Amino acid sequence: MTESAHAPSADAQPPAWSPHELEAGGWRITNLFDAYFRLDGGAMWGVVPKNLWKRMTPPAEDNTIHLAARPYLAEKDGMKVVIEGGMGDRWSEKLAGIYHLDRPEATSLSGTLGALGHSLESIDHVVCSHCHFDHIGALVVERGDELVPLFPNARVHFPAAELIAARTPEHPRRASYRADDIEPLVAAGLVDLHEEDTELLPGLTLHQVGGHSEGMTVALFGEGMDGPKAAFWGDLIPTTHHIQPPYIMAYDVDVPRSFEMRTKWLARAADEGMVTLSYHDPLRPFTRLVRDGRRYAAVDVPELS
Numbered sequence: 001m002t003e004s005a006h007a008p009s010a011d012a013q014p015p016a017w018s019p020h021e022l023e024a025g026g027w028r029i030t031n032l033f034d035a036y037f038r039l040d041g042g043a044m045w046g047v048v049p050k051n052l053w054k055r056m057t058p059p060a061e062d063n064t065i066h067l068a069a070r071p072y073l074a075e076k077d078g079m080k081v082v083i084e085g086g087m088g089d090r091w092s093e094k095l096a097g098i099y100h101l102d103r104p105e106a107t108s109l110s111g112t113l114g115a116l117g118h119s120l121e122s123i124d125h126v127v128c129s130h131c132h133f134d135h136i137g138a139l140v141v142e143r144g145d146e147l148v149p150l151f152p153n154a155r156v157h158f159p160a161a162e163l164i165a166a167r168t169p170e171h172p173r174r175a176s177y178r179a180d181d182i183e184p185l186v187a188a189g190l191v192d193l194h195e196e197d198t199e200l201l202p203g204l205t206l207h208q209v210g211g212h213s214e215g216m217t218v219a220l221f222g223e224g225m226d227g228p229k230a231a232f233w234g235d236l237i238p239t240t241h242h243i244q245p246p247y248i249m250a251y252d253v254d255v256p257r258s259f260e261m262r263t264k265w266l267a268r269a270a271d272e273g274m275v276t277l278s279y280h281d282p283l284r285p286f287t288r289l290v291r292d293g294r295r296y297a298a299v300d301v302p303e304l305s
């Protein structure tokens with residue numbers, strides 16, 4: 001299948017949420033959903049020429065491309081982990097318009113969990129790849145005049161470097177961090193910080209890769225174990241089209257680091273046959289990375305299609 005066969009059309013309504021399950025590292029992983037939104041195609045593709053990226057992610061008239069904010073649920077032995085924290089609802093009409101925020105059939109992080117029979121109170125952990133607003137915005141909700149955690153009983157795992165970046169007033173990506181996404185969780189005593197490489201739970205390991213942001217972290221299911229493996233990329237690889245090492249977003253704070261880590265992790269995912277979980281891809285929540293000559297291709301996972 002060619003890359004353009006999976007290109008979201010510029011104007012068509014994106015598909016409604018449809019949950020699929022797979023197993024990796026003893027975890028059952030299900031795609032949730034929070035929102036569709038759109039960002040400038042040039043910013044999402046960095047130095048990649050538009051003539052190349054427009055075939056994979058066709059832009060609308062204003063040059064924006066379709067993206068998803070798609071968290072996942074991982075379950076094992078009664079433990080429930082939400083991977084990544086969505087966009088949420090705390091957006092002014094103006095910003096919701098700028099980002100083209102869109103929720104078909106009123107789906108959201110809490111709505112999709114509820115549809116699968118999970119209460120907000122039953123979530124034990126939330127793992128976040130980094131703290132940009134599009135990755136954690138749904139974890140805090142307004143209740144009256146207060147901002148409160150969406151998951152009252154969940155430990156929220158942030159990379160330590162992200163808290164530092166978010167609290168640095170002169171940070172070059174200051175616009176990507178919002179104190180209201182972070183401080184209510186810290187004040188509630190729910191945040192745990194991790195650095196470098198960590199085995200968070202059996203069969204779930206975190207690796208800090210940096211590049212896109214200082215603390216950018218990937219989550220692996222089944223590392224070092226027999227059987228299927230899965231990788232949640234966060235913004236190391238934002239969509240199933242950003243799978244060649246130089247396809248680096250203009251947002252990244254450390255491009256050489258991004259290139260080094262993307263080269264390493266794309267090769268590892270292909271060599272180990274990992275299923276990859278793409279947070280921002282509007283069409284494909286699960287794919288497998290394979291080599292295609294000197295390039296990579298993202299192929300469908302047959303048991304899920």
Ligand SMILES: [Zn+2]
Pocket residue numbers: 132134135235280
């Ligand atoms: Zn992002």
